Amino acid sequence: MRKMKNETLTKGLELLFLLSRYQTPLMVSEMAQILKVPASTLYRIVRTLNNYGLVERIDSAGRYKLGYRNLVLARGVEEQDLLIKFALPEMKTLADIAEETVLLTTVMHDKSICIERVESNTPIKLTSEKGRIMPLYAGASGKILLAFLPAKERHRLIYLTPLKPLTPKTITEPKKLEENLENIRKNGYAYSNSEMNVGVVAVAAPIFDDRKKIIGGLTIAGPEQRMGEKRLPLLITMVKNSADRISSLIISNLKV
Structure with a gap:
C-alpha cells in the first residue's frame, strides 16, 4: 500500500x-x-x-x-528565502550589540522551528541548534508566532494542543495563555522567563509580510542574570526595531 x-x-x-x-x-x-x-x-x-x-x-x-495554487507554494519558498536573507545581517548586528544569542523562528506543522541563529560571544550563553523544533505555547520565540496567527488557527492550537509543563513557569491553562497572547499582540512583543528552559529569559518581536501575515519571529535570549529588569526595556526596543527593519526589507522585495 x-x-x-x-x-x-x-x-x-x-x-x-x-x-x-x-x-x-x-x-x-x-x-x-x-x-x-x-x-x-x-x-x-x-x-x-x-x-x-x-x-x-x-x-x-x-x-x-x-x-494558480502553485504560486502560493512558490511564494512560501520565496518568503522563507527572503526571511533568512534579510534577517541574518540584522541578527548579527543585534547579537553583537545585545551580547546575547539571537534566534529566527517560523511555524512548521503546529510547532516553532529555529531556522537561523547567531550565538553570543560571551562564555555563558544560550545555545540553540538550527532546525530545533519547539512548542508554540511556551517561551517568547514560540508565543510571538502563536499570538499573531489567524484567530481560528490560534484558537485551535490553544485548545487542542496539550499544554504540557516544560518548567514550573510554563503556562498550561488555555484561558491564561489566551490572555497572555492578547497582551503580546497589544504590546507588539513577547517576553518569557524560564517558561521553556529554567534560567533563560527571552524577548521576541514579529516579522510580517506585505499582507500583514506573520512569517517569522526574532528573539533575543540569554541567562536570567544578564537579562534583568534594567536591561529589558532596551532589549525589547532593539528586537522590535530589528524585526521591523526585516519586515520592511521583505515587503519591499515582495512588491518588486
Missing part, C-alpha cells in the same frame, strides 16, 4: 514538472503517453491535483495547465 502511494505521489510530481516544461496545456491522454502511465491512473491523479488547485482544466477538450 505504501509503495503504491509513493508511486502515485511520484507520478503526480512528474505530472506537475511536465506541465511546467510545456508552454501549451496538455490533455490527460497526452500526459499519460509522455509519462508512460495508464490514462485511468493519470485521470485519478489529475482529479486530485485539480481539487487542490495545482492543475486547472481550461476547456471542454479536457486540456490542463498548472493551477
Whole structure:
C-alpha cells in the first residue's frame, strides 16, 4: 500500500514538472503517453491535483495547465528565502550589540522551528541548534508566532494542543495563555522567563509580510542574570526595531 502511494505521489510530481516544461496545456491522454502511465491512473491523479488547485482544466477538450495554487507554494519558498536573507545581517548586528544569542523562528506543522541563529560571544550563553523544533505555547520565540496567527488557527492550537509543563513557569491553562497572547499582540512583543528552559529569559518581536501575515519571529535570549529588569526595556526596543527593519526589507522585495 505504501509503495503504491509513493508511486502515485511520484507520478503526480512528474505530472506537475511536465506541465511546467510545456508552454501549451496538455490533455490527460497526452500526459499519460509522455509519462508512460495508464490514462485511468493519470485521470485519478489529475482529479486530485485539480481539487487542490495545482492543475486547472481550461476547456471542454479536457486540456490542463498548472493551477494558480502553485504560486502560493512558490511564494512560501520565496518568503522563507527572503526571511533568512534579510534577517541574518540584522541578527548579527543585534547579537553583537545585545551580547546575547539571537534566534529566527517560523511555524512548521503546529510547532516553532529555529531556522537561523547567531550565538553570543560571551562564555555563558544560550545555545540553540538550527532546525530545533519547539512548542508554540511556551517561551517568547514560540508565543510571538502563536499570538499573531489567524484567530481560528490560534484558537485551535490553544485548545487542542496539550499544554504540557516544560518548567514550573510554563503556562498550561488555555484561558491564561489566551490572555497572555492578547497582551503580546497589544504590546507588539513577547517576553518569557524560564517558561521553556529554567534560567533563560527571552524577548521576541514579529516579522510580517506585505499582507500583514506573520512569517517569522526574532528573539533575543540569554541567562536570567544578564537579562534583568534594567536591561529589558532596551532589549525589547532593539528586537522590535530589528524585526521591523526585516519586515520592511521583505515587503519591499515582495512588491518588486
